[in-house]
Amino acid sequence: MFGLIGHLTNLEHAQSVARDMGYDGLADQGLDFWCAAPPQTVDHITVTSITGQTIEGRYVESCFLPEMLATRRVKAATRKIINAMAHAQKIGLDITALGGFSSIVFENFNLNQIERIRNITLDFQRFTTGNTHTAYIIARQVEQASSQLGIELSQATVAVCGATGDIGSAVCRWLDARTDVAELLLIARDRQRLEDLQGELGRGKVMGLEEALPKADIIVWVASMPKGLVIDPTTLKKPCLLVDGGYPKNLDTKVQDPGVVVLKGGIVEHALDINWRIMKLVNMDVPARQMFACFAESMLLEFEKWYTNFSWGRNQITVEKMEKIGEVSLKHGFKPLLS
Template identity: 80%
Template sequence: MFGLIGHLTSLEHAQSVARELGYPEYADQGLDFWCSAPPQIVDTIKVTSVTGQQIEGRYVESCFLPEMLASRRIKAATRKIVNAMAHAQKNGINITALGGFSSIIFENFNLQQISQVRNIKLEFERFTTGNTHTAYIICRQVEQVSQQVGVDLSEATIAVCGATGDIGSAVCRWLDAHTDMKELLLIARNQERLQALQAELGRGKILAMEEALPQADIIVWVASMPKGMEIDPTQLKQPCLLIDGGYPKNMSNLVKHPGVYVLNGGIVEHSLDIDWKIMKIVNMDAPARQLFACFAESMLLEFEKLYTNFSWGRNQITLEKMDLIGQVSRKHGFRPLLTVSS
């Protein structure tokens, strides 16, 4: 059995979903209540591969909300993630994906130091961040959608925002190895990590965001949006492909301009309907078929009976692992989302 650990996008979103899922005691509560709310299994999932194989999973709502980080409730946020992991393990889930902020919090706050949660000793091989599959899908989106919008990859300048993160660095390695792009622009806050990535790749220009974005034919956004920051779409190239790999997906609303094409990055479509309700709650356009690639990774590992932390830590994603998860993804009927908005 596979598992998905997720969270909702805001307090308001959480309250409305609680009402919809039949948790009225959660629906009218404020942030303090959600800081203490325990994780809950709120969905049973059935997935059928194009091979005919069927698997079953559970969705674990962590009750984490992004406002916890904004209000400096860091301890509450970290407790949410490890409690959700313990809940998944306690319920016999073999492999669980950490979705959205779950994996970011786990890595950034080094939660691997917390091995014991009450009477449960966490078995970390039961968990995966799903970042390898996400990085692979984003790279395939770059390759396939660039043609749709009239961008020639061999003449393209690609900017990666969040280049030193786990997903961003993997995207840079893949694009360097698998495409003949003209130029790679590296954007991140940590200059030391940027220089290390540049040295590893043997290429790439380190630029500030405001300098890099107007030069880019393709922008891969896999960073958090700094508070108060805005992207002026009139300063972007036309055509420009912007792949939004963040969560929540909001670039299509923030960046609207003729010739600027926005794609929800790291989203896959399955060939067959998935029996679940959770993707309706996160507003997927086709909730029976579309899902986050990180969630799909735990499904793929369950299909293949690879009960291992396939994606783990920072900058540990190899091209070989991306190739492997890509092969398994295609085998079981998953494909990158290719629909852009403009």
């Protein structure tokens, strides 16, 4: 049985979802309450592959909120993710994906050093960040959506914002090895990591955000949005493809221009309806079929009985692993969202 560990977008969203689910008492609670709330299993899931195979899973709400990081409640944030993992293991889930900020918190704060939670010793082989499938889907979205827009990769400049992150670096490796993209612009906060990535690829230009964006035919955004940043769409090329691989996916509301196509990055669509409620709560356009690619990774691992931390750590994603997860993604009926 597979599992998904997730969280809601912010406090207001959490209060709204609690109200919609009939928990009126929770709808009035502030951030301090959510810091103390334990993880909960809130959805039972059934997924059928186009091969005919059917699997079951559970969605675990971690009760983590991004405001916990913004308000320096880092200990509460890390405790949320670890407790949710312990809960998933306790209820017998074989492979569980860490969605949204869960995987980011795990990477940044070395939660794998915390092995024991009360009477549970965490088996990290039971968990995956889902980042390999996410990176594969974003790379394929770049390839397929650019073709639809008439942007030739062999003549295109691609800017990757968040290039040194786990997903960003994997996308760069794929574009370098599996496409004939003309130019890569590498954007991130840490200069040394950028230069290391540039050295690994043997190509790419290290640039600042304001300099890079107007030069790009395609922008892959896999970083958190800096506070106060405003992207002026009039400075961007036309046409321009902007793949929003961040969380929450809100660049379509921030960058509005007829010549700029904003695509929700890292989202997949399944060929068959899925029996679940959770995607309605996170406002997917077609909640019966669409989901985050990281969540789909745990489903794929369950379909294939690959009970291992397929995606783990930082900058460990290879093109070969992206191809491997991509093959089973297609096999079981998943495809990148292109509209």
